[in-house]
Amino acid sequence: MNDLELSVAQIVQKEIEITSRPFEKIAKELNLPEAQIIDIINYFCSEGLIRKFGAVLRHQKAGFNKNALVIWSVPELQINKIGEAFASLPFVSHCYERNPAFAGRYNLFTMVHSRDKDIRALVSSMSFLSGIGNFMILKSLQEYKKSSPEYF
Numbered sequence: 001m002n003d004l005e006l007s008v009a010q011i012v013q014k015e016i017e018i019t020s021r022p023f024e025k026i027a028k029e030l031n032l033p034e035a036q037i038i039d040i041i042n043y044f045c046s047e048g049l050i051r052k053f054g055a056v057l058r059h060q061k062a063g064f065n066k067n068a069l070v071i072w073s074v075p076e077l078q079i080n081k082i083g084e085a086f087a088s089l090p091f092v093s094h095c096y097e098r099n100p101a102f103a104g105r106y107n108l109f110t111m112v113h114s115r116d117k118d119i120r121a122l123v124s125s126m127s128f129l130s131g132i133g134n135f136m137i138l139k140s141l142q143e144y145k146k147s148s149p150e151y152f
Contacts, residue, residue: 004030008040012050013150066114070123071098071106073134079108082130086110091122106136 001009007030016022023041027034044050074082079097086108087095094111101107112122119137127133 004032005040005044008037009044009049009151012041012053016053066117066119067139068112068119068123069138070110070112070126071102071136071138072108072110072130072132073101073105074108074130074132076107078130082132083108085129086126089126091117092126105134 008026011026011029017025019025021034023037024034027037030037041050072082083095083097086092091113092110093113094109096109098107098109102109110126112119112126114122119139123135123137127135
């Protein structure tokens with residue numbers, strides 16, 4: 001990486017302000033056009049240096065007092081279809097495949113949140129939607145500090 005790319009990498013690995021144009025602030029910090037920052041980030045993505053941008057939901061601070069990790073045993077041929085269906089639900093913040101599967105069978109993980117509805121009712125609707133009856137509900141008892149690794 002050249003010095004400019006390194007500067008961009010150092011900034012984007014930290015928390016990025018939630019705005020309609022998050023890279024505009026970074027561009028101003030580096031005294032560059034926003035388009036150049038976006039080009040550098042696109043380059044990082046195309047080279048596999050950045051795989052994703054993620055958001056951290058501090059669910060309890062956001063008022064979601066009912067939360068659970070639900071792990072599902074999904075047939076391999078259905079995992080993409082069911083994963084996409086679960087990920088589209090408004091009460092699911094995270095949905096990802098676990099490989100290798102936990103306990104040899106739970107290969108799809110979802111984080112389910114609610115302010116007022118019972119988690120079991122939401123999970124029952126997910127089970128009905130997907131036809132998957134083999135799952136476990138792991139309720140959140142405590143919210144831990146979430147942080148991302150910094151490489152530079």
